[in-house]
Amino acid sequence: MKPFHWESTHGNFGDDLNLWLWDFLLPGLRDVHEETLLVGVGTVLNTLILPLEGRKLVIGSGFGYGSLPDMRDRNEWDIRCVRGPLTAEKVGVPQDMGIVDPAVMVTEMPEFKNLPKTKRRTFVPHWESAAAGIWPEICKTVGLSYLDPRGEAKAVIREIATSELIVAESMHGAILADAFRVPWIAVSTSRAINSFKWNDWARSLGVTYAPKLIPVSTRAEAIAKGARFWGVGFERDEQAVEEQEKRRQGETMVLTDPEQTRLRVMAKQALAVPSALGLWQASKAKPQLSADATLANRKQRLWDVLEGVRRDYL
Structure with missing residues (x-):
């Protein structure tokens, strides 16, 4: 089998x-x-x-x-x-x-039992957000640790298990946090998110899926998700995510485009201020945990x- x-x-x-x-x-x-x-x-x-x-x-x-x-x-x-x-x-x-x-x-x-807790408050985005956004940079500005859901599974799980709080756009970020008794807060960067699967799991444990909505962090992320960015609506383009995958390695943006000047990077960070504010506010919300x-x-x-x-x- x-x-x-x-x-x-x-x-x-x-x-x-x-x-x-x-x-x-x-x-x-x-x-x-x-x-x-x-x-x-x-x-x-x-x-x-x-x-x-x-x-x-x-x-x-x-x-x-x-x-x-x-x-x-x-x-x-x-x-x-x-x-x-x-x-x-x-x-x-x-x-x-x-x-x-x-x-x-x-x-x-056994390898996940009795893991030492840290003081980390960790953000686990959806993989599309990880691919097309600038969330590692945003997390640095709002005091959260960034955890890429595309990483090696056991390493990601250990980071979740040893955190003191999980802010989760990734559903399995919330599932594993709850399993390890780490309080979690659900967030979403898209109103078009598939809530069926979240509610399916949440109802199995008697918790509520009511995500805090956070603006997307880049134009590329808006295109990938069919979302709005600074008042402009975009049609979803799944190819955009694949292109962003080629331009990001872990937490470091690969600046192969000659137009990606320092000034341009600073401009992208400035445009992401609403995202940073939204993530910071969400991290202050009351977290959830299913009953033991x-x-x-x-x-x-x-x-x-x-x-x-x-x-x-x-």
Whole structure:
């Protein structure tokens, strides 16, 4: 059995943790049932992402984009649980099968236990914001640590676990923060954000998704998201994100364009002042955290599901 991994061109720790999480939760799974694909963490219940052929075992996946596959044939689809009640309703299974996002189980891995806390207050943007914005520079001006969600998954998770507060545009930034009992604040740089997946997870744990809206930081980011920048509206251009990926490496902008003078950089920073103000104000909002008992209950129910999978497959 092979865990499904949506390998995005940009990298995203919430997807990449599928590469190793399931080996901890279901050791030995790769040695059995080669015909079955384990569909786990991520908003991947989508006809454009999942392969059409082959049997699939679903543990905690979510819907949120594109078209839902026809999952009625139980010989082809073994659905043990999904991310939350909204996905359960879409799929057509009982709501109590919408347990929680399996990423919360990362906290059970020995290497992530008893990590020392720091004083960091950390911003985790959506990957599109990381690609097209100037958020590392903005974070420096508002006293936040910047964490790129496209980084190596375990390194990103450790940064979340050891922070004292997470300001999250990345959904899995909030999911992992909540799992590690780090208070979190949801933000968004686009009114067009897909809130279905956020609400799906939030309702599984009894928290509320009510993001603080922050202006985009650059014209390129506005183009990538179809947002407004300084009163000008832009049509979404997904190619713009790919172009920005080529121009940014980690937290350092690669200034290959001869027109990117120091004056131009200063102008971009000045235009990002509303973004900095919005992020600073959002970081002062009251953070959230699910109830300890609720999280423990959901994790236990997921352990019970995993025990059933071990019994039937291993």
